[in-house]
Amino acid sequence: MAEAAVKCPHWQSEAGVKYGKTSTGTERFRCQQSAACGRTFVRPYAYPGCLPTVTQQIVDMTRKGRGSRDIARVLHVGPKTGMRAVKNAAGLSQVNTRVVAGGCPEALTVEGRRGEAAEVDERWSVVGSKAHQRGLWHALEHLRGGVLAYTFGSRADTVCVELQKLLKPCGLEHCYTDGAGVYERHLPAAAHPSGKANSQQIERKPLTLRTRIKR
Numbered sequence: 001m002a003e004a005a006v007k008c009p010h011w012q013s014e015a016g017v018k019y020g021k022t023s024t025g026t027e028r029f030r031c032q033q034s035a036a037c038g039r040t041f042v043r044p045y046a047y048p049g050c051l052p053t054v055t056q057q058i059v060d061m062t063r064k065g066r067g068s069r070d071i072a073r074v075l076h077v078g079p080k081t082g083m084r085a086v087k088n089a090a091g092l093s094q095v096n097t098r099v100v101a102g103g104c105p106e107a108l109t110v111e112g113r114r115g116e117a118a119e120v121d122e123r124w125s126v127v128g129s130k131a132h133q134r135g136l137w138h139a140l141e142h143l144r145g146g147v148l149a150y151t152f153g154s155r156a157d158t159v160c161v162e163l164q165k166l167l168k169p170c171g172l173e174h175c176y177t178d179g180a181g182v183y184e185r186h187l188p189a190a191a192h193p194s195g196k197a198n199s200q201q202i203e204r205k206p207l208t209l210r211t212r213i214k215r
Contacts, residue, residue, distance in 0.1 A: 008041065016041070049077035049085075058085040095149045095166050117142035117174040118167065119202040120183065124155070137163045138202070142176060145201045157182055178203070 006016030008031035019030035019040055030040045048054050054075055061071050062082070072079045118139045127134050137159055138150035149166035153159030160182045167175075172191075177183040179194035196203055 006043065008039070047077075048075065049081035055085045055089075058082045059089045062086050095169065116172065117176065117198075118148055118170070118172050119176045119199040120163070121178060121199065121202045121205075122155075122180075123206060135159070139163065139167055139175075140202045140205075142174075142198070142201070155182075157185060160186055 006029050008016050008029075016029040016031055019028045022028050022042060026042050026046075028040055028042050054077065057075060058071055058077070058081075061074075062068075066074075068079045068082045071077070071082045075082075119142055120137075120139045123136045123138075125134060126132055133154060134152060135155060136150060136152055139148040140146065141148060148170055149163060151159060151163050151166060153162070164186065174191050174193060175183070175187055176198035177187070177192065177194055178196055178199060183192060183194070
């Protein structure tokens with residue numbers, strides 16, 4: 001008896017073969033293009049968030065500035081699915097290479113001025129319980145507010161040092177912070193004017209985020 005070819009949704013090849021069943025009893029397939037793919041999949045997916053096309057839509061909408069709740073409502077997926085898709089997306093970088101590289105030859109002078117100073121801050125939340133704290137360490141351009149670099153981690157000094165390494169290609173002369181002790185320990189005093197007078201853009205971000213979430 002002839003069997004219909006099973007198309008892999010990831011590699012778009014008709015090399016799918018039976019590969020057992022899932023915990024819910026749904027028949028599972030595996031792509032035989034093991035060198036290039038080798039993933040397992042089912043057909044059809046009951047949850048749209050498992051589809052590669054939806055995952056790509058999530059990444060594209062995030063890059064265009066759409067919020068996680070807005071994406072979840074439009075694509076009928078969970079907010080955590082959207083965050084996981086963006087986190088695992090290929091081609092994302094912790095450093096804004098456009099600013100570091102200068103964007104275009106005629107803008108090299110402008111981009112060089114924009115990279116002279118940065119505003120650095122950290123933002124904290126908890127995952128599951130207060131014992132599991134996670135923080136976002138990020139740096140913005142002082143003049144225009146563009147993101148220079150970011151990293152995630154705990155409140156340990158090692159995470160601050162990691163952010164410093166990401167900012168090294170930017171050639172910064174000044175880093176404006178809120179005067180926390182971690183910056184006093186790892187930033188030279190001459191290049192570290194503390195206080196919120198010069199870090200209002202980055203201090204404004206949490207308030208803007210809270211306002212938009214409430215909408």
